[in-house]
Amino acid sequence: MEARLEQALTRAGRQRKEITIVAVTKLFPAAVFQQAYSLGLHHFGENYVQEFESKYSHVSSLQHARFHFIGHLQSNKARRATEIFHVLQTIDTPKLARRLNEAGKALDVMIEVKLAEEEAKAGAAPQEVPALIDAIGACPNLRLLGLMTMPPWSEDAEASRPYFRRLRELAGRNGLGGLSMGMSHDFEAAVEEGATMIRIGTALFGRRSKPA
Numbered sequence: 001m002e003a004r005l006e007q008a009l010t011r012a013g014r015q016r017k018e019i020t021i022v023a024v025t026k027l028f029p030a031a032v033f034q035q036a037y038s039l040g041l042h043h044f045g046e047n048y049v050q051e052f053e054s055k056y057s058h059v060s061s062l063q064h065a066r067f068h069f070i071g072h073l074q075s076n077k078a079r080r081a082t083e084i085f086h087v088l089q090t091i092d093t094p095k096l097a098r099r100l101n102e103a104g105k106a107l108d109v110m111i112e113v114k115l116a117e118e119e120a121k122a123g124a125a126p127q128e129v130p131a132l133i134d135a136i137g138a139c140p141n142l143r144l145l146g147l148m149t150m151p152p153w154s155e156d157a158e159a160s161r162p163y164f165r166r167l168r169e170l171a172g173r174n175g176l177g178g179l180s181m182g183m184s185h186d187f188e189a190a191v192e193e194g195a196t197m198i199r200i201g202t203a204l205f206g207r208r209s210k211p212a
C-alpha cells in the first residue's frame with residue numbers, strides 16, 4: 001500500500017504529507033483500529049452509525065484518532081453521528097447540513113458529489129454544489145473541508161480517472177481544497193488527479209467478510 005502510494009506520488013510530483021489516508025474499518029473489529037493506530041494511521045472511515053457505535057467504546061480512547069463517516073447518513077441517525085464522528089463526508093442536502101448543525105458540536109464536513117447517473121447512489125448533483133456550500137456556510141458549527149466522491153464501480157482504475165478529474169475541477173471552481181477520492185483499487189489515479197484524502201480498506205486490512 002505505501003509502496004503503491006509512493007509511486008503514485010512520484011509520478012504526480014506530490015509529497016506524502018499532502019495525502020491523508022482514511023483507513024476504512026467497516027466490518028472489521030475494534031482491535032484492527034488499535035493495530036492501525038499503533039502503526040501511525042489516525043484517520044478511520046466507517047459506513048454505518050450503528051456498527052461504529054458498537055466499537056466506539058473500544059476506540060474512543062485513541063487520543064489522536066479522527067473518525068470519518070463515509071456512508072449514507074439517515075436523518076434519524078444524524079444526531080448520534082455527530083456525537084461519535086469528527087468528520088462527516090457525505091453531506092448531500094442543505095437539510096442534512098442544518099440537522100448536523102443543530103446538534104451544536106463543531107464538525108468538519110464534506111459534500112458528497114454524484115458524478116454519474118446511478119439510481120441507487122447518494123450524493124448531490126454537481127449543479128447543486130454551490131447552494132450546498134452556501135447552506136453549510138450558514139451553519140456556524142460546520143466547517144467545510146471539500147468534496148468527496150465514489151465513482152461507479154469498475155475493475156479498471158482508469159475508469160475512475162475522469163470522475164476524479166471532474167471532482168477536482170468542481171472543487172477548484174468553488175474554491176475548495178479538500179478532495180476525498182480513491183479507494184483500494186483506484187487510489188493511484190486519485191492521487192495523480194489531486195486527491196488529498198484516500199479511503200482505503202481492502203488494501204490495508206484484506207477482504208471484508210461481508211460485502212458492504
Ligand SMILES: *Cc1c(COP(=O)(O)O)cnc(C)c1O
Nearest residue numbers: 024070183184199200201202203
Ligand atoms: C468501503 C468503502 C471504501 C473502502 O473500499 P476498499 O475498496 O476496501 O478500499 C472507501 N470509500 C467508501 C465510501 C466505502 O464505502
